[in-house]
Amino acid sequence: MKIKYPIRxxxxxxxxMLLILxxxxxxxxxxxxxxxxxxxxxxxxxxxxxSGLSAEVTTQFRGVGDKMKLAAILxxxxxxxxxxxxxxxxxxxxxxxxxxxxxxxxxxxDHVFYIDESFASTYGLEKTFFEDALPKSxxxxxxxxxxxxxxxxxxxxxxxxxxxxxxxxxxIEDGSSPTASSASSSVPFGIIAFVRADxxxxxxxxxxxNEAFIVNSRGxxxxxxxxxxxxxxxxxxxxxxxxxxxxxxxxxxxxxxxHEGRELLGAYSLAADGKLIVLSQVDGSHVFSAVExxxxxxxxxxxxxxxxxxxxxxxxxRSLTQPIQALTEAMGRVSxxxxxxxxxxxxxxxxxxxxxxxxxxxxxxxxxxxxxxxxNRELEQKVRDRTRKLEEQNLAVxxxxxxxxxxxxxxxxxxxxxxxxxxxLNPLTSIVxxxxxxxxxxxxxxxxxxxxxxxxxxxxxxxxxxGGFERLVQNWRAPSAVxxxxxxxxxxxxxxxxxxxxxxxxxxxxxxDTDFLIRESxxxxxxxxxxxxxxxxxxxxxxxxxxxxxxxxxKIMADLCIQENIEVxxxxxxxxxxxxxxxxxxxxxxxxxxxxSIQAIRARQFQGLSESGRITLAIAQGPHGVHIRIRDNGVGxxxxxxxxxxxxxxSTKTHDEGTGLGLSISRRFIRAFGGDIHLVHSxxxxxxxxxxxxxxxxxxxxxxxxx
Numbered sequence: 001m002k003i004k005y006p007i008r009x010x011x012x013x014x015x016x017m018l019l020i021l022x023x024x025x026x027x028x029x030x031x032x033x034x035x036x037x038x039x040x041x042x043x044x045x046x047x048x049x050x051s052g053l054s055a056e057v058t059t060q061f062r063g064v065g066d067k068m069k070l071a072a073i074l075x076x077x078x079x080x081x082x083x084x085x086x087x088x089x090x091x092x093x094x095x096x097x098x099x100x101x102x103x104x105x106x107x108x109x110d111h112v113f114y115i116d117e118s119f120a121s122t123y124g125l126e127k128t129f130f131e132d133a134l135p136k137s138x139x140x141x142x143x144x145x146x147x148x149x150x151x152x153x154x155x156x157x158x159x160x161x162x163x164x165x166x167x168x169x170x171x172i173e174d175g176s177s178p179t180a181s182s183a184s185s186s187v188p189f190g191i192i193a194f195v196r197a198d199x200x201x202x203x204x205x206x207x208x209x210n211e212a213f214i215v216n217s218r219g220x221x222x223x224x225x226x227x228x229x230x231x232x233x234x235x236x237x238x239x240x241x242x243x244x245x246x247x248x249x250x251x252x253x254x255x256x257x258x259h260e261g262r263e264l265l266g267a268y269s270l271a272a273d274g275k276l277i278v279l280s281q282v283d284g285s286h287v288f289s290a291v292e293x294x295x296x297x298x299x300x301x302x303x304x305x306x307x308x309x310x311x312x313x314x315x316x317x318r319s320l321t322q323p324i325q326a327l328t329e330a331m332g333r334v335s336x337x338x339x340x341x342x343x344x345x346x347x348x349x350x351x352x353x354x355x356x357x358x359x360x361x362x363x364x365x366x367x368x369x370x371x372x373x374x375x376n377r378e379l380e381q382k383v384r385d386r387t388r389k390l391e392e393q394n395l396a397v398x399x400x401x402x403x404x405x406x407x408x409x410x411x412x413x414x415x416x417x418x419x420x421x422x423x424x425l426n427p428l429t430s431i432v433x434x435x436x437x438x439x440x441x442x443x444x445x446x447x448x449x450x451x452x453x454x455x456x457x458x459x460x461x462x463x464x465x466x467g468g469f470e471r472l473v474q475n476w477r478a479p480s481a482v483x484x485x486x487x488x489x490x491x492x493x494x495x496x497x498x499x500x501x502x503x504x505x506x507x508x509x510x511x512x513d514t515d516f517l518i519r520e521s522x523x524x525x526x527x528x529x530x531x532x533x534x535x536x537x538x539x540x541x542x543x544x545x546x547x548x549x550x551x552x553x554x555k556i557m558a559d560l561c562i563q564e565n566i567e568v569x570x571x572x573x574x575x576x577x578x579x580x581x582x583x584x585x586x587x588x589x590x591x592x593x594x595x596x597s598i599q600a601i602r603a604r605q606f607q608g609l610s611e612s613g614r615i616t617l618a619i620a621q622g623p624h625g626v627h628i629r630i631r632d633n634g635v636g637x638x639x640x641x642x643x644x645x646x647x648x649x650x651s652t653k654t655h656d657e658g659t660g661l662g663l664s665i666s667r668r669f670i671r672a673f674g675g676d677i678h679l680v681h682s683x684x685x686x687x688x689x690x691x692x693x694x695x696x697x698x699x700x701x702x703x704x705x706x707x
Contacts (some may be wrong), residue, residue: 006321011313012313016309026298043265050278051269062272064193065168067094068166070090091114098119098196099130100112100191100192101113106189109131115130137158138153140153140192146169150169152222154221161198162198162201162223164223166192170190170191212279214279217246219239244268251270252269255268263284267279323352327358330358434559446503452495476489550617550628564613567614572617572618573618576621579626579673580695580697600636601614601633618631621696625675628692629689632688633687634687637679645663674694676692
C-alpha cells in the first residue's frame with residue numbers, strides 16, 4: 001500500500017505551523033504592549049513637561065503682577081523719591097520685567113516708570129523702543145485691558161528680544177496719577193509691562209522629543225522654542241489640543257488628537273490663573289518609529305529562527321522516520337515470502353530493539369520452514385518406498401502443510417506486529433505530547449530571557465567600547481529609562497537575577513519531564529522485550545495501591561487530556577485498595593482505557609458536544625474485592641458492537657486510531673491478575689462505563705510487603 005501522507009511530512013508541517021503561530025502571536029502581543037508602553041511614557045513626559053513649565057510660568061507672572069500693582073501704588077511718588085528708588089532696585093533685582101509704564105487713556109503709553117537699561121544695552125535697543133517702535137510693530141490690546149481688566153500678548157518683533165506683554169487695569173483710591181493732576185482719584189488707568197521671555201524659551205527648548213509652547217487664552221503663541229513662530233505670533237485657536245485645553249474644566253490633562261493628518265500625543269496645563277496655557281505635543285510617527293523598528297528586527301530574527309528550526313526539523317524528521325520506513329519495507333518483503341530479509345537499524349533506541357526482535361522472529365520462522373521442508377522430503381521418500389497409491393495423498397498432505405505453514409507465518413507476523421504497534425502507541429503518544437509541551441515552553445521562556453541577557457551584555461560592551469570601564473560605571477549610576485527610582489546597574493542586576501531564577505525553574509521542570517520520558521521509554525522497552533520472547537502475559541506481581549496506579553496512569557495521559565480540554569475526576573471511596581498486580585501491565589491497561597475514552601470524547605466533540613469532556617476514575621470496595629470504574633461522556637458504543645468489544649482485531653475506530661487489540665490485551669492482563677473486566681453501561685451519545693474487578697490483597701500479604 002502506498003503511503004499518501006508520510007509521518008515525516010506531517011511532523012514537518014505541524015512543527016512549522018506551531019512555530020509560525022507562536023512567532024506571529026508573539027509579534028502581535030509585543031507590538032501592542034510596546035505601543036501602549038510608549039504612549040504612556042510619552043504621556044508622562046508631556047505631563048511632567050507642562051506641569052513644571054506651568055508652575056514656573058505661574059510663579060513668574062504672579063511676581064510680575066505684584067510688582068505692577070506696587071508700581072501703580074507708587075505712581076504718585078516723584079521719580080527721585082525713596083519709594084521710587086526702592087521700586088527700581090526691586091525690579092532690577094527681579095530681572096523679569098524690562099519695562100513698566102502707565103496709560104491713562106488706554107490709547108498710548110503716557111508715563112514710563114521703569115526701563116531695564118542693562119537689558120536694552122545687551123540687545124542694542126533704543127530708549128524709545130518700548131514706547132515707539134514696539135507698539136507700532138505689535139499694537140497693545142488697550143481695549144481688552146480696559147474691559148477685561150487684564151491682557152497678555154506676544155511682544156516679540158523682528159530684530160528685537162523675545163518679550164511678552166502684560167497689561168492690567170488699576171485704580172488708585174487715595175491719590176492721582178503723576179501726570180494727570182486733574183484726574184479723579186478713582187479713575188482707572190492701565191499699567192503696561194514687558195516681560196523678558198528668553199528664559200522661558202530656554203525652558204521650552206529643553207525637550208528633545210516633545211514640542212512645548214505657551215499661548216494666551218485667545219490661542220496666540222507667546223513663547224515658542226522656534227523664533228520664527230514667536231515672530232509670526234502664530235495663532236493655535238483651531239488646534240485641537242488648544243480646543244481641548246480651553247474646553248476642559250480640569251487644570252491639566254493629556255490627550256491624543258489628530259491635526260493636519262498627523263496623530264499627536266499632547267498635554268496641557270493652565271498657568272497664571274488661566275491667563276496662559278502651556279501646551280506640549282509629540283508626533284505619533286516619531287513615537288511609534290522605535291516600535292516599528294523593533295518589530296521589523298524581531299520579524300527578521302523570527303524568519304531566521306523559523307528557517308533554522310525548519311532545517312533542524314528536516315534533519316530530525318529524517319532520523320526519526322528512516323528506521324520506521326526500514327521496518328515497513330522489511331515487513332512488506334516478509335509478507336511477500338522473502339524470509340531472508342534482515343533489518344539493519346542503528347539508532348540505539350526502541351526501534352533498534354524492535355528491529356532485532358523482528359529479525360529473530362524471521363530467523364526462527366526460516367529455521368522452522370527449513371525443518372518442515374526436510375521432514376516433508378523424508379516423508380516423500382517413505383511414501384515412494386511404500387506404495388504408489390499413497391503418492392497422491394502424500395502430495396496433498398504436502399500442499400496442505402505448505403498452506404498451513406504460510407498461514408501460520410502470516411498470522412504470527414501480523415499478530416506480533418499489531419500487538420507491538422498497539423502497546424507501543426500509548427507510551428509513544430505520551431512521549432510525543434510531552435516533547436511538544438517541552439518544546440513550546442522552551443520557545444516562550446528561555447529564548448526571551450536569553451535575548452534580554454544578550455541585550456544587557458551588548459550594552460555593557462558598547463559602553464566599554466565608547467569610554468572604557470569608567471563610562472560603563474557612569475552609565476550604571478544613571479537612572480533607569482524604565483523606572484527613574486532605580487539606577488541602570490540595579491535594573492541590570494534585577495534582570496540577571498530574574499534570568500537565573502527562571503532558568504533554575506526551567507532546569508527543574510526539564511528534569512521532571514526527562515524522568516517522565518525515561519519511565520515511558522522503559523515501558524516501551526518492556527513491551528518490546530515481551531514481544532521478543534513471544535511469551536504469554538506473566539508480569540512481576542506486587543502488592544500495590546490501585547488508586548496510586550490510577551493516578552500514575554492519569555499523569556501519563558495528562559498532556560493529551562489537557563490538549564483535548566478533558567477534565568479527569570477522582571472518586572476514590574475504598575479505604576483499602578491494595579491489589580496484587582504487575583505495575584507496568586496494570587498502567588498499560590489503565591492507559592488503554594483512558595486513551596479509548598479520550599478518542600470517544602474527541603469523536604463526540606466533532607459531532608458538536610455542548611458540554612466539556614469529562615473522565616471519572618472511581619474505586620470502591622465490594623464483596624468480590626476492589627471495583628475500579630472508568631466513565632466518560634464520549635460518543636458511546638452501539639448495541640450491535642457491545643458483544644464484540646473484547647474480540648481480537650475488532651474496533652469501532654478508524655485504522656489510524658485503533659487496531660482492535662487494546663481491550664483484548666487488557667482483559668488478558670486483568671485475568672492474569674485473577675480479576676476480570678467488562679462493560680457496565682453504554683449508549684450512543686451517553687458515554688460508556690467499564691469496570692475492572694480485582695481480588696483484594698489479604699492483610700498478611702500487605703504486612704509482608706510492609707516488612
